[in-house]
Amino acid sequence: MGITLRGNKAMCFKGHDTASPSFTVSKARNTWRCFGCGEHGDAIALVRKIHGVGFMDACNWLCSHFGIIGSEVPLGGRARSIARVTSPKPVDSQTSAPSARPDPELYAWLIAHCGPVKASLGTTYLQAHGIAPELALKFGVVELVNSARAYRELEKHWGAERIRGAGLSGSRRALSWFGYALLFPFKSGAATEYLQVRCLESSMKFFGPSGIPKPMFNRHRLSQLQPGSLLHICEGVPDAIAMEGAGLAAVAVLGATSFRSEWVEELLPFNLVGIPDGDAAGEKFMKCLANEFRARSKSIRFVIPPEGMDASDVIARGKNA
Ligand SMILES: [Zn+2]
Numbered sequence: 001m002g003i004t005l006r007g008n009k010a011m012c013f014k015g016h017d018t019a020s021p022s023f024t025v026s027k028a029r030n031t032w033r034c035f036g037c038g039e040h041g042d043a044i045a046l047v048r049k050i051h052g053v054g055f056m057d058a059c060n061w062l063c064s065h066f067g068i069i070g071s072e073v074p075l076g077g078r079a080r081s082i083a084r085v086t087s088p089k090p091v092d093s094q095t096s097a098p099s100a101r102p103d104p105e106l107y108a109w110l111i112a113h114c115g116p117v118k119a120s121l122g123t124t125y126l127q128a129h130g131i132a133p134e135l136a137l138k139f140g141v142v143e144l145v146n147s148a149r150a151y152r153e154l155e156k157h158w159g160a161e162r163i164r165g166a167g168l169s170g171s172r173r174a175l176s177w178f179g180y181a182l183l184f185p186f187k188s189g190a191a192t193e194y195l196q197v198r199c200l201e202s203s204m205k206f207f208g209p210s211g212i213p214k215p216m217f218n219r220h221r222l223s224q225l226q227p228g229s230l231l232h233i234c235e236g237v238p239d240a241i242a243m244e245g246a247g248l249a250a251v252a253v254l255g256a257t258s259f260r261s262e263w264v265e266e267l268l269p270f271n272l273v274g275i276p277d278g279d280a281a282g283e284k285f286m287k288c289l290a291n292e293f294r295a296r297s298k299s300i301r302f303v304i305p306p307e308g309m310d311a312s313d314v315i316a317r318g319k320n321a
Pocket residue numbers: 012013014015016022023034035036037038039
């Protein structure tokens with residue numbers, strides 16, 4: 001879920017503990033607690049908090065991710081046929097969480113086998129975020145219509161183990177997200193180092209390969225900019241794409257918890273403008289950036305979208321108005 005444990009400690013997913021980790025897990029009790037913000041709960045509660053989903057969706061996510069068979073509940077009341085595995089699965093893959101590593105080859109293959117965004121679900125989403133079709137193409141955004149079929153194709157070419165190793169599935173033989181989704185590739189040179197999945201048919205909105213730290217989106221842009229140039233740091237991938245479409249250089253850092261101190265160095269040469277979302281998480285994002293750069297005596301300005309909006313909403317509103 002993007003939480004990196006060191007022993008039983010981690011940085012809280014809410015992003016307030018940039019100095020020292022305050023999030024702890026108890027493997028014995030199967031619970032977690034943050035001594036910074038007081039949040040606590042069990043595994044289901046953690047999935048609910050991080051993915052912002054309800055109880056049922058959190059259970060489904062855990063089931064699909066950890067190979068709990070036969071307990072899937074149809075999403076949104078829509079019945080789905082589920083091909084169940086009847087033979088027991090080998091125990092070894094389930095007892096210990098597999099260690100995931102970025103798999104550029106597999107990510108690139110998946111992207112190449114998806115098509116440009118055509119379904120109205122996808123085009124509507126992009127338009128609402130101020131992203132024109134040509135701009136989506138330029139950033140390699142594709143649509144994945146049928147996640148079950150995609151898994152079968154992936155398995156044929158790469159095998160279940162490799163898909164799991166790439167963080168795209170749990171121990172159940174299925175992708176870790178449901179329904180129609182847009183895939184946003186993160187490029188590092190020619191390699192696809194990460195994918196962000198924006199689900200448009202489930203209440204889980206975002207999925208990123210499990211166990212893989214979220215890189216900075218559009219990072220290679222830094223190497224094209226002159227020192228002193230204006231650079232926008234957005235909180236979401238669509239925001240950064242929309243800003244680029246409006247002729248403004250932008251990268252995206254996916255929330256306060258994924259900001260890495262080592263990025264500060266790379267960002268120092270530029271004239272920085274942070275663009276947090278207009279919500280509580282955005283406020284934390286802003287504080288996190290402010291702290292990181294203050295520690296280096298570097299100034300950063302912030303442009304805060306109206307409450308409940310993000311940068312791409314503002315750009316889309318300007319365009320569509
Ligand atoms: Zn906390």
